[in-house]
Amino acid sequence: MLKNAIAKSMMRSPWIYHINTGSCNGCDIELVAVLTPRYDAERFGFKLAGTPRHADIVVISGPVTSQSKDRLIRTLAQVPEPKCVVTLGSCPQSGNVFKGSYSVEAPVENFVHVDVAIAGCTVKPEAVIAGLYKAAEILEKKREAMNK
Amino acid sequence: MNFSLIGALQILFKILIFPGLLFVVVIGLFLAGIDRKLVARMQKRVGPPLRQPWFDFLKLLGKETIVPHAANKAVYLAAPVIGFTGLVVMALFIPVFGYSTFSGNGDLIVLLYLLTIPAVALIIGGSASGSPYAGIGISREMVTMMSYELPLIIILLSVARKVGGSALCFSLGQIVNWQASNGCLAFHPALIPAMLAMLLVIPAEVGTQPFDVAEAETEICEGPLIEYSGAPLAVFKLNTAMKMFIMTALFTNLFFGGVSTASLIGAGIPAIALDAVIMVLICIVVTFLSMSLIHAITARFKIEHLFKFYWTVVAGLAALSLVLVWFGL
Numbered sequence: 497m498l499k500n501a502i503a504k505s506m507m508r509s510p511w512i513y514h515i516n517t518g519s520c521n522g523c524d525i526e527l528v529a530v531l532t533p534r535y536d537a538e539r540f541g542f543k544l545a546g547t548p549r550h551a552d553i554v555v556i557s558g559p560v561t562s563q564s565k566d567r568l569i570r571t572l573a574q575v576p577e578p579k580c581v582v583t584l585g586s587c588p589q590s591g592n593v594f595k596g597s598y599s600v601e602a603p604v605e606n607f608v609h610v611d612v613a614i615a616g617c618t619v620k621p622e623a624v625i626a627g628l629y630k631a632a633e634i635l636e637k638k639r640e641a642m643n644k
Numbered sequence: 645m646n647f648s649l650i651g652a653l654q655i656l657f658k659i660l661i662f663p664g665l666l667f668v669v670v671i672g673l674f675l676a677g678i679d680r681k682l683v684a685r686m687q688k689r690v691g692p693p694l695r696q697p698w699f700d701f702l703k704l705l706g707k708e709t710i711v712p713h714a715a716n717k718a719v720y721l722a723a724p725v726i727g728f729t730g731l732v733v734m735a736l737f738i739p740v741f742g743y744s745t746f747s748g749n750g751d752l753i754v755l756l757y758l759l760t761i762p763a764v765a766l767i768i769g770g771s772a773s774g775s776p777y778a779g780i781g782i783s784r785e786m787v788t789m790m791s792y793e794l795p796l797i798i799i800l801l802s803v804a805r806k807v808g809g810s811a812l813c814f815s816l817g818q819i820v821n822w823q824a825s826n827g828c829l830a831f832h833p834a835l836i837p838a839m840l841a842m843l844l845v846i847p848a849e850v851g852t853q854p855f856d857v858a859e860a861e862t863e864i865c866e867g868p869l870i871e872y873s874g875a876p877l878a879v880f881k882l883n884t885a886m887k888m889f890i891m892t893a894l895f896t897n898l899f900f901g902g903v904s905t906a907s908l909i910g911a912g913i914p915a916i917a918l919d920a921v922i923m924v925l926i927c928i929v930v931t932f933l934s935m936s937l938i939h940a941i942t943a944r945f946k947i948e949h950l951f952k953f954y955w956t957v958v959a960g961l962a963a964l965s966l967v968l969v970w971f972g973l
Binding site: 499501502503504505506508509533536538539540541544545546547549550552574576577578639642 | 680684687688689690691692693696698699700701702703705706707708709710861862865866869870871872873874877
């Protein structure tokens, strides 16, 4: 019963940790907009955590520059299981306008497992909420898989 | 044999259920939920459901517990439990108006010492985690402790002088009884500055918004808690919620101690239950005034400003009360 309650609360209290890997700050602002009174993601229990150790969902924005690639992998390794990775905007998915640059490692899927990808340049706050909620559902499934 | 068994069961009930563990945990998490909801409503948000602290707690129990390489494992894992134990013991010392588990001549002084245990546990845990951010957090936590301790002592002194006269009464039970016959201390003009000072001491003790310099998540990544994850973090979050209830309950007993229903419907289990409900209601109001309201309208202090604020404004208010009480007002 306790295990069920834990799996259920996984979905109700996902804490977000945000990593900027060379983003233009557009998507970062939209992520913050999601937490403001207008969209109020806290009603689903979303909270911005200050350290990767407290995080459930890791949000990646930016086209992953060569400098930030190692840091991204190291940060993700510090997040306790179960965790979810969400990419914000077109940059981490394809590189967007930075594609082909010598300093961009664009598709983040090449070296990190991605659970949810939110598209857009910049992303819409509604899309961010929908994506994060989907990630929270995946989180619950991951915890249930750990129970078995 | 039979009697001692019943006695032992009664003691266990007191420690584990009514004034002890279960009661404090449930009411603490309830107050934490109310605080978050109130802050959200004041910012024109819908806010998380009242059960949100429960979800957070259960979720953290289900996360992986990581012990960093640089950490001292035993101390790192023991620290949250030390703080938790200290808080449960504290709960036994705080009366539900007329009813208390431990009461004696100096329980206010014992409480003053016990109040430092959760903060010290945070300091020990942070230093055992071996993170430089935790180091900064610890130094800030120590300064915060020093800041609010002085006003708190002056407040307790003025209450003791008011109730006990020149003998100084440091017994919470006697303070509550005195208020039952002489009216709540909140309505004695000499103690109103002390009450305001106490309202400002509570948020620093609990560590909410303008006074959360030690755990500032945007600048030093949650300070002493930076390396914690999983169950130990859950216990630390629970400690904060429990501290919320214990501090507001202490405030209620110090300044609104005389509203017990025992004199109306006769002492017994119904009176205790009714008293508990009234106490929780007063605690909600105090939570709103001292934590939610200040949280919603302020940004975070710098540590040196916090120190200055407590040793001038808050200590000044408390000292004003002490002087007034000493001259017999």
